[in-house]
Amino acid sequence: MEAVTIVLVLLLVVVMSSWIARALPWAIPRPLIQIALGGLVGLAANLRVELNPEVFFLLFLPPLLFLDGWRIPKEEMLRDAGTILELALGLVIFTVVGVGFFINWLVPAMPLPVAFALAAVLSPTDPIAVTSIAARVPIPKRLMHILEGESLLNDASGLVCLRFAVAAAMTGTFSLYDATLSFFWVALGGIGVGLAVTLAVTRAKVWLALRIGEEAGTQIIIGLLIPFGSYLLAEHLHCSGILAAVSAGVTMSVADARRPTLASTRVQQNTVWDTIQFSANGIIFVLLGEQLPGILDGAADTVRVTGHHEPWWLLVYIALITLALAMLRLLWVWVSLTFTLFRASLRGENMTRPHWRLVVATSLAGVRGAITLAGILTLPLALADGTPFPARDLAILLAMGVIILSLVAASAGLPLLLKGLEMPADVSHAEEEDRARVASAKAAIVAVERVQHEMSEGRPDADIIVAAAARIMEFYRSRIDHRSGEHDAETGALARQSEAAERTMLVAALKAERSAILALRRAKGINGETARQLMHEIDLLEVRYSN
Structure with a gap:
């Protein structure tokens, strides 16, 4: 009964956040409002949601990532595949190494493997938060497609880095060779599982529809089960369930183009998926806010781990870590852009360098969200010998602080940064x-x-x-x-x-x-x-x- 009450309260808060976001005269992204309302719920109501990371991943991420993969423009994603892979793979590793050493230097009480683990969960950007902010900010479509593609793929690389950082903290050893092999298995296996499951289900669905007819409710439920099935099978095979869900969504869009469903089914299907997306996105950020009071209650004890006595030091750490993430991202984007322009000049192409404000906006738009929240909660409670996992509460508090600060910085900074900027002309599809x-x-x-x-x-x-x-x-x-x-x-x-x-x-x-x-x-x-x-x-x- 209590679980049902919690779900109903969370849904009610999500609805209220939508009303408030529409009523406010200021362009405040809905995730920030949802976090604030979740914090009020955590303070006012006697609700304490115990977040099981595995359940959290399973309930929320597969359908949301499946839907993003289903709806993202494939041609635009393929056109900028090189840039997306640079951000999703190269930038993640660059961030884990750079920010990991920085956190260990900034907070000596946090062991280096734990610092790498924290950097790993902070490296993936969040497609949900990026899309929410972009709804009220004039981000060029091509840049938006790059950010969406990056956020769909960098989850796997970040979580693989997290897995090996935790293993190093638990065992005290690390093998680059094993990590590389595991990464390729996790990534390629996850993509393959999503592709195989979706193709098998859609072909079976078409075969049955041709013989016994098509029913909208059945088709919609099958579509809902595909991301969960892909995720669970991939996780069972020790692959990336996240990439399996994304791959399933991309494959589904291709399958729909070859053999579309009935018009009535598509109308109902879109309505169902829009409702799921709205509800799940909102609940994720409401839960983040609901968890904050409980975490802040232990802030006084947590700050002592750092060797200080004043809680405001935690704010300093959060601000410096967020700044380090943004600066490393900006450096990577600038170097990548310079290299791209250099290669274009060698081919004789005349490419115009984007305005510096657009480059900075690309860095500022690297917002953290649900993946970071779920990933940091997967840190084990104890080491192999039974001693508490070092600086676990501190890592969780810092991760949540970075999520909120990155949302606030992007929400406030992007409109100011892009105001009055002449945007690059988007490709016209009129012809x-x-x-x-x-x-x-x-x-x-x-x-x-x-x-x-x-x-x-x-x-x-x-x-x-x-x-x-x-x-x-x-x-x-x-x-x-x-x-x-x-x-x-x-x-x-x-x-x-x-x-x-x-x-x-x-x-x-x-x-x-x-x-x-x-x-x-x-x-x-x-x-x-x-x-x-x-x-x-x-x-x-x-x-x-x-x-």
Whole structure:
């Protein structure tokens, strides 16, 4: 009963955070509001959530990472694959080594293996927090895709480094050869498991749907089970469950493109996944805030481990570690960019160096979040001989402090840093959209002509069918005329403005239709079933024309 109450309270707080974020006049990211509300819950309510790291990983990370892998633009990710891998692999190792030695120097009471473990969980960036901040900050799309791709892949490299740092702390030994082999097995095995599980499930699902039909509820539940199945199997094989979930999401998007589900299933599926994403993202940060009061209660004892007596020293450590993470990230990004420009000049390409503020923004956008929280909680309670794990509480407190400070710094710094900055032009997909719309319109006309011929053959009311087909084909011919590319750029721009105006008026008309149907329902002029059917049709059309 208590567990159910906790879940309901957490969901209520997530809903309240959304209301507050929308009502506030300031652009405060929702994660910060959720952390603050979680802290109030931890102080005011008699709730103490015991976070089991394994359960935390299993419940929250697979579906969220699966969804990110499913929805991230694949072409953009492949285009910048080199940059993403540099950040996801090279920067993680660079951060673990650099920040690990820095933490050991800053806090001598923390042994070097524990310092490396803390640096390892601080190295991955968080896709959830980055996306939340980007919703209110004008980050260029290409940079956003790079940040999202990095955050999807650097989790595995950071957690592998954590595994070996903890092993070194427990045993006092470290093997670079074993660590390298383990990394490749963890990474490649996780990717392979996600790919294999998704392909097997989707092919079985298609085979069954062709023989017994497709049901939306069944399809959605299968989609929900895929990330959990991939994660559990990968972890059972000692691979990266995180990369398995990401790989499963990417594979699912490819499978959907080859054999899409029914339209009604896709509409319901998107709604379910949006709800899961909203709820799980919120609960993660609410839980972070809820844990803070309990951790701060022991701050006085924790600070004594460092050799000091004043708790404000912990704030100094958090600030310096956050600064070190940002500076190492900035150095890596600058060196990587310089090397990329140098290689381009050798190939004879003329690349423009991005504005320095955009480079600094790339460093500042390296926000820590759920992976860091879950990873630091996996530190063992005791060593092999039964003695307490050294500086465990201190590492947890520092990690949580860095999460919050990195969120605050990005939330406050990115808008100021990017204000008034002329952004690089994003690649326009207007021509691709035009080609796709023309091709789909031509295919639609062919299909209408075929169906018209089949329906009107030998029927006395053939003229009605011909007239209906003519109206539909006129709509598609109008689209072809506007999108065929036979007009100049000015005419094409005018056509787009016309279509935008049409969409605005259509949405207004649909809202008026909905109001009229609701009025009829209230006046008992139509029954509930008819009202629901008409409302569903209007909702689908409004979603279509509002996007």
